[in-house]
Amino acid sequence: MESRKSVVVLDFGGQYAHLIARRIRELNFYSKLLPYDISLEDLQRSNPAAVVFSGGPASVLEKDAPRPREEVVSFLLRNKIPILGVCYGHQLIASFFGGRIARKEKGEYGSSVLRVVEKNELFLDTPSIQRVWMSHRDSVVELPSDLVVLASTDYSEVAAYKHRTLPAYGVQFHPEVKHTEHGKTILSNFLRRVVGLTPNWFIEDEAMHIIEEMRKNIKGKVLLAVSGGVDSLTTALMLQKAIGGENLYLIHVNTGLLRENESERVLEILKKLGFTNVHYVDASKLFLERLRGVTDPEEKRRIIAKTFAEVFKDKALQLSHTVGGFKYLAQGTIYPDRVESGATGKATAKIKSHHNVVMEAIPGLELVEPLAEFYKDEVRRIAEILGLPEELVKQHPFPGPGLAVRVLGEVTEEKLKILRKATMIVEEEFRKAGLYEKVWQAFPVLLPVKSVGVKGDVRSYEYVLALRVVESEDAMTASFVKLPWDFLEKLAERLVNEVDGVNRVLYDITHKPPATIEFE
Ligand SMILES: Nc1ncnc2c1ncn2[C@@H]1O[C@H](COP(=O)(O)OP(=O)(O)OP(=O)(O)O)[C@@H](O)[C@H]1O
Ligand SMILES: O=c1[nH]c(=O)c2[nH+]cn([C@@H]3O[C@H](COP(=O)(O)O)[C@@H](O)[C@H]3O)c2[nH]1
Ligand SMILES: NC(=O)CC[C@H](N)C(=O)O
Ligand SMILES: [Mg+2]
Numbered sequence: 001m002e003s004r005k006s007v008v009v010l011d012f013g014g015q016y017a018h019l020i021a022r023r024i025r026e027l028n029f030y031s032k033l034l035p036y037d038i039s040l041e042d043l044q045r046s047n048p049a050a051v052v053f054s055g056g057p058a059s060v061l062e063k064d065a066p067r068p069r070e071e072v073v074s075f076l077l078r079n080k081i082p083i084l085g086v087c088y089g090h091q092l093i094a095s096f097f098g099g100r101i102a103r104k105e106k107g108e109y110g111s112s113v114l115r116v117v118e119k120n121e122l123f124l125d126t127p128s129i130q131r132v133w134m135s136h137r138d139s140v141v142e143l144p145s146d147l148v149v150l151a152s153t154d155y156s157e158v159a160a161y162k163h164r165t166l167p168a169y170g171v172q173f174h175p176e177v178k179h180t181e182h183g184k185t186i187l188s189n190f191l192r193r194v195v196g197l198t199p200n201w202f203i204e205d206e207a208m209h210i211i212e213e214m215r216k217n218i219k220g221k222v223l224l225a226v227s228g229g230v231d232s233l234t235t236a237l238m239l240q241k242a243i244g245g246e247n248l249y250l251i252h253v254n255t256g257l258l259r260e261n262e263s264e265r266v267l268e269i270l271k272k273l274g275f276t277n278v279h280y281v282d283a284s285k286l287f288l289e290r291l292r293g294v295t296d297p298e299e300k301r302r303i304i305a306k307t308f309a310e311v312f313k314d315k316a317l318q319l320s321h322t323v324g325g326f327k328y329l330a331q332g333t334i335y336p337d338r339v340e341s342g343a344t345g346k347a348t349a350k351i352k353s354h355h356n357v358v359m360e361a362i363p364g365l366e367l368v369e370p371l372a373e374f375y376k377d378e379v380r381r382i383a384e385i386l387g388l389p390e391e392l393v394k395q396h397p398f399p400g401p402g403l404a405v406r407v408l409g410e411v412t413e414e415k416l417k418i419l420r421k422a423t424m425i426v427e428e429e430f431r432k433a434g435l436y437e438k439v440w441q442a443f444p445v446l447l448p449v450k451s452v453g454v455k456g457d458v459r460s461y462e463y464v465l466a467l468r469v470v471e472s473e474d475a476m477t478a479s480f481v482k483l484p485w486d487f488l489e490k491l492a493e494r495l496v497n498e499v500d501g502v503n504r505v506l507y508d509i510t511h512k513p514p515a516t517i518e519f520e
Contacts, residue, residue, distance in 0.1 A: 001044065001045050001046075001047055002045065002046055002047040003047070004030055004047065004200050005030065005047055005048070005049035005197065005200065006030045006031060006032050006046045006047055006048055006049065007021075007024050007029050007030065007031040007032075007048070007049060007050050007051075007052065007191065007195075007197070008031075008032055008034055008043065008046050008048040008050070008051045008052070009021045009024070009031060009032065009033045009034070009051075009052045009054055010034060010035070010036045010038070010051060010052070010053050010054060010068060010089070011033050011034065011035055011036055011054055011056075012036045012053065012054045012055065012056030012058070012066050012088050012089060012092075013036075013054075013056040013057050013058065013066065014054045014055030014056045014057070014086075014087065014088065015476065016054075016055065016174060016176055016177060016476070017033060017054035017055065017056075018033050018335060019176040019177065019474075019476065020033075020052055020054055020086060020175075020176040020187075021033045022176075022375055022378075022474070023175075023176045023183070023184060023187055024052075024187060024191065025201055025203075025378075026184070027184070027187065027188050027191060027199070028199035028200070028201050028202060029191055029197055029199060029200060029201055030200050030201040031201070032046055034046065036053075036054075036056075036066045036067070036068055037066065037067075037068065037069060038068075038069075038072065039069065039071075039072075040069065040071040040072050040075055043072055043075070044075075048081060049081070049082075049195055049197055050081060050082040050083070050084070050190070050191065050194075050195040050197070051076060051081060051082075051083050051084075052083070052084045052085075052086060052089065053068075053083065053084070053085040053086065053088070053089025053090075053092055053093060054086055054087075054088065054089055055086050055087030055088045055089060055135070055136075055174065056087075056088035056089075057088075058088065059103065059137070059138050060088070060091045060092055060095050060101045060138060061101060061102075061103060061138065065092075067092065073096065077166060077168075080166060080167055081167075082167035082168070082169075082190070082194050082195045083167070083168050083169070084168075084169045084170070084171070084190050084194075085168075085169070085170035085171070086170075086171055086174060086175065086176070087135065087136055087171075087172060087173070087174060088136075089170070090140065090160075090161075090170030090171055090172050091136075091138055091139075091140055091170075091172075093168060093170050094140040094143065094147065094158070094161065094170055097144050097146055097147055097163065097168075098144040098146075099140050099142060099143050099144055099147060099158075100140070100141050100142035101138050101139065101140055101141065102138065102139060102141045103137060103138050103139075104137070104138075104139050104141075106137075107135075107136060107137040108134040108135075108136055108139075108153070108155040108156060109134060109135050109136075110133065110134065110135075111131055111132075111133060111134075111179060112131070112132055112133070112134045112153040112154070112155065112156075112159075112173065113129060113130075113131060113132075113153060113154070114129070114130050114131070114132040114151050114152070114153055114159055114160075114173065115128065115129055115151060115152055115153070116128045116129075116130075116150065116151045116160075117149060117150065117151055117152055118148060118149065118150045118151075120150050120162060121189055121193040121194055122150060122160065122162070122169060122171075122186060122189050122190060122193075122194065123150065123151065123160075123182075123186065123189070124185075124189050124193060125185055125189070126182040126185050126186065127182075130181050130182050131179070131180070131181045132153070132159070132173035132174075132175075132179075132180045132181070132183075133173055133174050133177045133179035133180045133183075134153070134155075134156070134172065134173050134174070135174065136156075136172060139155075139156050139158070139172070140156075140158040140161070140170070140172070141157075141158070143158055143161060146163055146164050146165070146166075147161045147162070147163055147164070148161060148162055148163075148164060149161055150162055150169075151171075153172075153173075156172050158170075158172065159171070159172045159173060160172065160173075167194055167195075169190065169194070171186070175187050177477075178473070203378060203381055203382065203385075204385055207238070207382045207385060207386070210238065210370045211238050211241050211242045211370075212242075214238070214239065214242035214243065214368070214370060215242040215243065218242065218243050218247075218327075218328060218368070219327070220247065220325075220326070220327030220328065221247045221248075221249060221323070221324065221325065221326045221327060221328070222239060222243065222247055222248050222249065222326070222327070222328040222329075222330050222368060223249050223251060223312075223316050223319075223326045223328065223329050223330065223365070224236055224239060224248065224249065224250050224251070224329075224330040224331070225251055225252075225253070225312060225329075225330070225331055225332075226250045226251065226252050226266065226270065226332075227252070227266070227332070227398070227400065228252070228262065228265065228266030228269060228270075229332065229395065229397060229398055230376070230379060230380060230383055230388070230392060230393060230395060230397070231332030231333070231334050231371055231376075231379055231397075232331070232332030233269070233273070233332075233383065233388055233392060234332065234371060234379050234382055234383040234386065234388065235330055235331065235332040235369075235370055235371055236248075236250060236270075236273070236275065237273070237383070237386040237387075237388060238370050238371075238382070238386065239330060239368075239370075240273075240274070240275070241386065245274070245275060245276050245277065248275070248277060249277045249279065249319060249323070249326070250270060250275055250277060250278045250279065251279045251280075251281060251312065251315055251316075252266050252267065252270070252278070252279070252280050252281070253281045253283055253308065253311055253312065253315075254280070254281065254282045254283060254284050255283060255284060255287045255304070255307075255308070255401075255402055255404075256283070256284025256285065256287045256288050256416070257284075257287060257304070257401065257402030257403045257404045257411070257416070258402050258403070259398070259402075259403070259420060259423050259424070260420045260421070260423070260424050263280065263282075267280060269392065273388075279315060279319065281311055281315050283307070283311045286307060286311065287304065287307055287404075288411065288412075288413065290303050290307055291303060291304070291404065291410075291411045292410075292411075292412075293410060294410065294411075295409045295410050295448075297405070297520035300401070300404055300405070300411070300520065301401055301405070301520075304400075304401045304404060305401075308400075312329075316329075316365070326365060327365065327366060328365060328366050328367070328368045329365040329366070329367055329368065330367075330368040330369070330370075331367070331368075331369050332369075332371060333369045333371065333372050334371045334372065334374055334375065334376060334379055335371075335372065335373055335374055335375055336375065336376070336474060336475045336476055375473075375474040376397065376474055376475060377473065377474060380393050380394070394436075394437050396436075396439075396440065396441045396442065396443075397440075397441060397475070399518055403416055403419050403420070403423070404520075405518045405519065405520040406419060406423075406443060406444070406445045406446065406518065406519065406520075407419055407445075407446045408445065408446065408447055408448045408519055408520060409448035410448070414501070415446050415463075418446060418463060418499055418500070418501045418502060419444065419445075419446045421498065421499045421500075422444040422446070422465055422495055422499050422502065423443060423444060425491070425494050425495055425498060425499070426442060426443060426444050426467070426491065426495075427442070429487075429490070429491050429494065430442050433487055435483075435487070439469055439470065439471055439481050440470050440471050440472040440475070440478060440517075441468070441469070441470055441472075441517060442467070442468070442469040442470075442481075443467075443468055443469075444465045444466065444467055444468075444495070444505075445465065445466045445467075445468055445508075445519045446463055446465060447463065447464045447465070447466055447506075449463070449464055450462055450463055450464070451463075451464050451503065451504050452503075453496075453503030453504060455496075455503060460503045461503075462501050462502055462503040462504075463501050463502050463503075463504075464502070464503075464504045464505075464506060465495060465499075465502050465504070465505045465506070466505075466506045466507070466508050466519070467488075467491070467505060467506070467507050467508060468480075468508045468517065468518075468519070469481045469483060469507075469508075470512070470517055472512075472517070475517060477511075477512055477513065478511065478512040478517050479511045479512075480507075480508060480509050480510060480511060483507075488507060491505075492505040
């Protein structure tokens with residue numbers, strides 16, 4: 001059993017379920033995300049001080065809606081372990097106690113004004129009227145006498161409730177998202193006031209703990225895929241600290257889908273960081289061959305994942321002939337990679353297949369993913385602690401499938417060449433203007449269409465680039481950046497003047513959701 005108390009978040013499939021756990025960790029409490037149908041034994045192993053029921057896409061009104069096991073519910077109630085329901089969780093807990101849930105004629109999506117109608121610890125230090133963020137269609141329309149309404153909105157009379165005698169609470173809104181003004185205070189109130197917890201989770205200790213665990217448990221040679229991004233570099237540093245350099249083998253693959261001189265740069269960095277067993281595979285021909293004629297985005301991702309695994313396996317086999325067998329495969333997978341691939345919970349919807357997650361199946365090798373539970377900003381803090389140079393800590397994320405998801409439709413050498421050049425210019429201009437570190441990502445995308453233009457009095461019929469520039473905290477949600485016109489103008493000018501084959505530049509003004517950050 002875990003020695004320290006944890007706050008368990010039961011995952012009912014909400015896209016923001018892990019965000020709840022993350023906010024709780026930001027408040028310095030140890031938190032774990034577990035599947036909604038976890039057994040009592042496994043739940044107890046986590047030593048739960050409190051349990052949060054997350055939101056989710058299902059409806060409590062459906063017969064086979066996800067529910068926690070009965071043994072779990074009765075354990076929580078019997079032992080008076082505090083519970084907090086969020087959205088779907090709020091509806092679920094209300095229904096356990098005999099409340100009535102109904103599907104109303106319309107939903108309540110986005111910002112709402114919450115009125116606190118009953119003084120309660122949960123809303124301590126927050127104003128009686130506050131903005132909250134809602135995303136639901138079902139509502140709690142009747143409460144049993146055991147439950148008291150704490151807050152309402154115009155649309156939802158039961159926007160928050162508590163049980164009269166048990167430590168059970170529900171909120172229809174999402175306290176975990178930034179758009180809920182006082183969400184963090186509300187979560188903090190629940191943990192400090194209702195549950196009575198004292199802080200027991202600090203990221204430095206956490207990273208050191210994971211390193212310590214790896215030191216104890218890893219017995220044998222480790223293969224690590226390194227892209228040069230902050231995730232895999234941090235993974236490499238953690239492993240270096242845990243097991244030293246001797247048993248650590250780094251492989252960098254040139255997929256042919258990387259940016260200008262990227263592989264050379266990565267190899268240089270690894271040398272500087274003191275890694276000795278570094279191996280390079282140039283598989284660019286193979287990747288491009290296999291992608292020829294393929295236009296479907298998920299098919300492209302599948303091919304890249306499969307090829308990546310194959311290349312990796314071959315190299316591992318080849319290496320093991322010379323240095324002896326490998327026991328582990330390490331990757332820089334971070335939490336959002338898994339959420340969006342639908343790999344975190346049974347109730348989560350799949351958005352797109354992030355390639356490192358699909359790569360899990362290399363038979364015979366045990367997977368090591370020390371960052372699997374962290375968000376990017378947490379990874380950056382760990383990287384800093386481990387001494388990764390600042391420009392590497394702050395580099396923008398670059399997807400595993402590389403430029404293939406930014407050349408929409410079929411990937412060809414010609415298009416890659418255009419996009420490489422354009423990418424270089426965009427990165428350069430952002431750095432020059434001091435904007436690079438202010439945004440989450442900034443990159444061009446090559447659209448699969450040509451448009452008519454005029455260059456030097458001559459008609460041109462060339463490709464169109466889209467610019468994608470977003471701000472984000474963790475890539476789960478993002479907003480487009482309102483860049484100054486002058487900057488955009490200069491950037492577009494450079495792109496059409498210097499990149500052969502492009503005569504038009506568009507600016508993407510959609511947020512995520514509904515658009516994703518990458519176009520494929
Ligand atoms: N070209 C590559 N060569 C070797 N490993 C790779 C390559 N591309 C991706 N990987 C593996 O897949 C993982 C996920 O890729 P991803 O691009 O998300 O992460 P990253 O490059 O480490 O960090 P960032 O998200 O900051 O770019 C990497 O951490 C790495 O383990
Ligand atoms: O390792 C990765 N493998 C992938 O297949 C992949 N696809 C997208 N990304 C990056 O993840 C973040 C969220 O991207 P999306 O909004 O496009 O899903 C953004 O930061 C993207 O750049 C990937 N990273
Ligand atoms: N975000 C949620 O948890 C939604 C809960 C439920 N599916 C509803 O629509 O009301
Ligand atoms: Mg990367």
